[in-house]
Amino acid sequence: MNQIWFSIYLSFKIAFISTLLVIFIGFWVSWILVRKDFMGKKLIEVLVNLPLLVPPSVLGYYLLLIFGREGLIGYGLEKYLGIRLVFHWTGGIVAAVMVSLPLYINAVRPALATLEQEVEQAAKVDGATDFQVFYKIILPLISKSLIAGIALTFARSLGEFGATLMLIGNIPGKTQTMSLAIYQAVLSGEYGIANQLVFILTFFAILIMLFIGKIDTKFE
Structure with missing residues (x-):
């Protein structure tokens, strides 16, 4: 596969997987905080x-300390599960999740905080299950914020650079995302790429x- 096409493919792959993870992790964290x-x-x-708040390179360094071969989590992952994140494209998912998670939580958390719990309690009194309350009451009321959070998460993951470079390096055909390929192209004077x-x-x-602007208009 051409290296340019590979960087495009890898960027979208990482963005898609990390966005799915952020949706579940971020909603759970938002719910607990609220x-x-x-x-x-x-x-x-x-x-x-x-x-x-911290520079991406600093965040990437922290991720290296945690997920590196001798890191608090990385050591166990590689020794017992055979999972290596450093200098492997899967590490890009970790970096993307970490940088985009705050955007998702800051979009969803305020919406959850505005929900009136009395409405949920009333629905349960009328016989609704927890799942029905979640699916038919909570989700519709916060759908605008959820969609905006997902869109921001995907965009941030797609363009992630600093933490990704620190954790997985810049290996063409293996770990090189679009942002990393741009960096390499500029250094090499390949401005067309x-x-x-x-x-x-x-x-x-x-x-x-x-898209986010259209969602804001639709839900007004």
Whole structure:
């Protein structure tokens, strides 16, 4: 496969998988932060938003410490499960999840906080199950924020660079995403390749912003 096409394929693959993970992880974390009170809640809130504040290279370094071959989690993954994340494209999923998770949570959490729990309780009194309350009441009421969060997550994952470079490197045909390919093309003076990939990423960024704007108008 041509290296340019591979970088496009890998970028979308990582963005798609990481977005699915963020949807489930982010909703669970958002729900806990809104509905539960517990010791250490403020610390979790800080950790959730930390990727928005620290440089991507710093975040990537933390990920190396955690998921590297001698890391707290990486050692066990490689020794017992044979899973290696460093210098492997799967590590790009971890990086994408970490950088996009705050965007999803910050989109969904305020919507969950505005829900009136009395409505949910009334539905349960009328015989609705927890699943029915979730599917027929909660999801419709927060659907706008969910869709916006998903769109932002996909866009951020698609263009991730710094943390990805630190964790999986820039290996053409193996770990090189579009952002990494742009970086390599500029260093090599191959501006034609850089222009093509920049256009693709910019096009999808604009498309997603227009989509979010349409969702905002539709739900007004």
